[in-house]
Amino acid sequence: MKYLIAALRRAEDWLARACLAGCAALVFVAAVSRAFGAPILWAIDVAMLLFIWCSFLGADAALRAKQHIIIDIVVRKFPQPLQRALLIAHWTVIVLFLGALVVLGAELTLLNVERPMGDTEISYAYVTAAVPIGALLMAFTAIRQLVDYWRNPKLAFGATDSPL
Amino acid sequence: MTIVLSLLFLALMFLGMPVAFAVGVASLVFYLVNDTIPAQIGVQRIATSTQSFPLLAVPLFVLAGNLMNSSGITDRIIALAKALTGWITGGLAQVAIVVSALMGGVSGSAVADAAMEARILGPAMLRNGFSRGFSSAVISVGSLITATIPPSIGLILYGFLGNVSIGRLFLGGVVPGILMTVVLMGTTYGIAKRRGYGTDMSGFPGWGELLREANRSKWALLFPVFLVIGIRFGIFTPSEVGAFAVVYAIVVGVVAYRELDWKRFNEALRHSVHDIGMIMLIIMFSAMIGYVIALERVPQNAAEWIVGVTQNRLALMSILVLFILVLGMFLESTVIVLLLTPILVPIVTKAGIDPVHFGLVMMTATTLGGMTPPVGVAMYVVCGMLNTPMDEYAREALPLIGAVIVLIYVMAFFPSIVLFLPNALM
Secondary structure (H helix, E strand, O other), rough: OOHHHHHHHHHHHHHHHHHHHHHHHHHEEEEEEEOOOOOOOOHHHHHHHHHHHHHHHHHHHHHOOOOOOOOOOOOOEEEEHHHHHHHHHHHHHHHHHHHHHHHHHHHHHHHHHOOOOOOOOOOOHHHOOOOHHHHHHHHHHHHHHHHHHHHHHOOOOOOOOOOO | OOOHHHHHHHHHHHOOOOOOHHHHHHHHHHHHHHOOOHHHHHHHHHOOOOOOHHHHHHHHHHHHHHHHHHHHHHHHHHHHHHHOOOOOOOHHHHHHHHHHHHHHOOOOOHHHHHHHHHHHHHHHHHOOOHHHHHHHHHHHHHHHHHHHHOOOOOHHHHHHOOOOOOHHHHOOOOHHHHHHHHHHHHHHHHHHHHOOOOOOOOOOOOOHHHHHHHHHHHHHHHHHHHHHHHHOOOOOOHHHHHHHHHHHHHHHHHHHHOOOOOOHHHHHHHHHHHHHHHHHHHHHHHHHHHHHHHEEEHHHHHHHHHHHHHOHHHHHOOOOOOOOHHHHHHHHHHHHHHHHHHHHHHHHHHHHOOOOHHHHHHHHHHHHHOOOOOOOOHHHHHHHOOOOOOHHHHHHHHHHHHHHHHHHHHHHHHHHHHHHHHHOOO
């Protein structure tokens, strides 16, 4: 199980990097083809599709690396037990929030199956699907974080989360 | 309702919830409480906010910046900056400012530049006898130059949200960026002279040495020239230029400098994915608020209110700059751009101010917010890496921040400083 999760995480990171590299390559190809008078219309649409996936997969990667920006100047002065309570409260709210995004995003994706994306035949659902799937991946990360926090009685801001 | 929403967002943020989620949770609560708009619309906004071609410039320039770092361009720029200014009073502090200026032409992010300099130049500055506070302040405030000289991620966002030409904005950043370099170097010179900080090397290394270093960094120095030419002649849109910058960095790293291998390339991709995820999560979740703001007619109300206060252009500029500077002390820069640009651009345009002129003034003030205590990401990064206490940083950064604020007001009152280049070229 542990190995399976690690393998999935590696696949996810690899996919995020591939989306970014693909996005850059497609915009480059589209620009060159446009300059030569033979624009490839679908390239930009696919680039934007890769962009939203890269954004969500990257957001999850940043979440695992604890890189999201946190303003801890106020809370660092709080007594440690209060800091621990706040961290646990925040991450519970975040898990609930992400859960709501999964449900709402899935409903939205089903509504968009028929809708084409820009100049292509690709369904817009591939774009919106990034929201529920990205939120689901982040929810897994947040739950793991929450479990770690719960087990750590010395938990405090700064020690666990760097501002960047 | 907007007030409740803002209070909830501020409360969550200052209680230490990651900024992106504080924005997201506050907006989702709004959609759930309000029964006239279905919550799916909020989620729809998250997806549509990414489906815009101009916004693609953001990930591409982030990737290009990281690739330039891995391709050996950064080391050469630092060597050139040392030859240029290491012999002036203030030594490495002057070098740090010039590195920010030279990096400005290839990188668009103040935070990335600040992190790079804190890692590479910071320890050397401490060894040379500069105080922690002073070193951190010079690196952090100096990185504002990187965000002003094109390319600039902040200006891309402003242009995208305010429907303003990103090409003109880029050109408008050239002169203010150079002025900022001069002003910060002057301020640093004054402080260094008073405190007896020495130089990094005994004397001017000579033109031969300078030309040799310039030749070694020619690919970095040429890039902004290509950038301006590409945009000027309308050959490429900023997003396309971003893709070219990526290819350029790879070609320079592999063919010219032979330092970029598969491992470094992969590492640059990994860093970029993290940076993009961080920036984009804030942007995507803020898009939910954007709809609420438009629905509650906040822009129109704000416009009526501000126009009621003053109709004078200079007074309007002064008030807005002051407002953004104060806001910048407490909010993260990206959040300010996302919230204020759609509100302010119509107001200033109606008052007869060129949105390109306002964009440079606003973005300089907003990005400076990342360097002013108590909340500022560039400041956090540098102080975190150099172990600088915030009060020491605040004391030492004050003269530098003061100098930049004077420059912002000069830019605000003399539009031609900003508009000269875009008007001459486009």
